[in-house]
Amino acid sequence: MSMRTTPGVRLLPNAITVLAMCAGLSAIQFALNGQLDFAIGSVAAAAVLDGLDGRIARLLDATSKMGAELDSLADAMSFGVAPALTLYAWHMQDNRAGWVVSLIFAVAMVLRLARFNTLLEDAEQPPFAKEFFVGVPAPAAGLLALLPLALTAHFEYPGWWAQQPVVMLWMVLIAALAVSRVPTLSLKTVKVPPKVVAPLLVGVALLAALVVVFPLLSLVIAMVLYLLHIPYAVYRYEWLSKHPEAWLAAPRERRAIRRRNRRLGIRPPLRRSMAGAARRVRLPRRPTTPGHPRRSWRRLELRRNRDDF
Numbered sequence: 001m002s003m004r005t006t007p008g009v010r011l012l013p014n015a016i017t018v019l020a021m022c023a024g025l026s027a028i029q030f031a032l033n034g035q036l037d038f039a040i041g042s043v044a045a046a047a048v049l050d051g052l053d054g055r056i057a058r059l060l061d062a063t064s065k066m067g068a069e070l071d072s073l074a075d076a077m078s079f080g081v082a083p084a085l086t087l088y089a090w091h092m093q094d095n096r097a098g099w100v101v102s103l104i105f106a107v108a109m110v111l112r113l114a115r116f117n118t119l120l121e122d123a124e125q126p127p128f129a130k131e132f133f134v135g136v137p138a139p140a141a142g143l144l145a146l147l148p149l150a151l152t153a154h155f156e157y158p159g160w161w162a163q164q165p166v167v168m169l170w171m172v173l174i175a176a177l178a179v180s181r182v183p184t185l186s187l188k189t190v191k192v193p194p195k196v197v198a199p200l201l202v203g204v205a206l207l208a209a210l211v212v213v214f215p216l217l218s219l220v221i222a223m224v225l226y227l228l229h230i231p232y233a234v235y236r237y238e239w240l241s242k243h244p245e246a247w248l249a250a251p252r253e254r255r256a257i258r259r260r261n262r263r264l265g266i267r268p269p270l271r272r273s274m275a276g277a278a279r280r281v282r283l284p285r286r287p288t289t290p291g292h293p294r295r296s297w298r299r300l301e302l303r304r305n306r307d308d309f
Helices: 007-032 036-059 065-091 096-120 127-131 138-145 147-155 164-179 194-213 215-242 251-265 270-280 297-308
Strands: 132-134 183-185
Touching: 007 036, 007 065, 036 065, 036 138, 036 147, 036 215, 065 096, 065 138, 065 147, 065 164, 096 132, 096 138, 096 164, 127 132, 127 215, 138 147, 138 164, 138 215, 147 164, 147 215, 183 215, 194 215
Parallel strands: none
Antiparallel strands: 132 183
16 A cells, blocks of 8 residues: 555644644633733744645645535634634623624635535636635634734724724624625736746745744734735736636736736827828829929828828
8 A cells, every 4th residue: 555545644634624623723812811911922933834735735645525524614613713712812802792793704614614615616717716815814804804813913002903892893893894796816826937036935935034033023014915915816816807718827928918908908099190181181183384393292291291290
């Protein structure tokens, strides 16, 4: 029997999924003890482990239906239940409305994961839909919900972002983005050109250094940048829906198609159109008499153009 089918190898992705779930749920315990940075780090570790288990399962050919169901359950616990209870234990225990908001957030994450599983079996989606998620994915939503907690832990004092109405409104907003139809980019389909591999590795090293030196600040910046990318993802999705043939083309050809459509959609300047129309006008022929020498058509056109402007 080959190594790819041994029970131990098939158990590895599921073990990573269970570790991710344990890391996410540990955030609740850290929040109850007032260890805010450890609570955020637990959810971040769960997000990293969640991104590894599926790739390892495909690499080892150890995918299974049980693993898929376990992964969805772990995501619901790590990025739905854990952030909701963490924020409730941190700042909303004395408010009944805070518990309602926590329930809304947890239920929204479960509904988002259920829709994600159904879309995996949908064969009617266009090919370019592989580049996008429908709504904000669960790991990103779980981390975004903890943004007020991360700001408080970094600045070491509760600012306006830590007020109960702000936190509850923020949780509802992130829950709405998770269950919405807003397209967001998927890193699984990103293709890196060979020319940018070296600069990208340098950027990864710089990012790792920032995470080690300023972990909370780096997480806050990453979450803000993720929110800022959403308008671009919406624009890209709408453009590809109008030009689906460009998805299979090379990046250079995509840019050529975009430039061509941009030129067709913009009205040419007035000066150029008038000059072109003047060149297309056929001037009347004057008689060739000794008092009226015959002029060349080119000179007449140039003079006509100069007179128009």
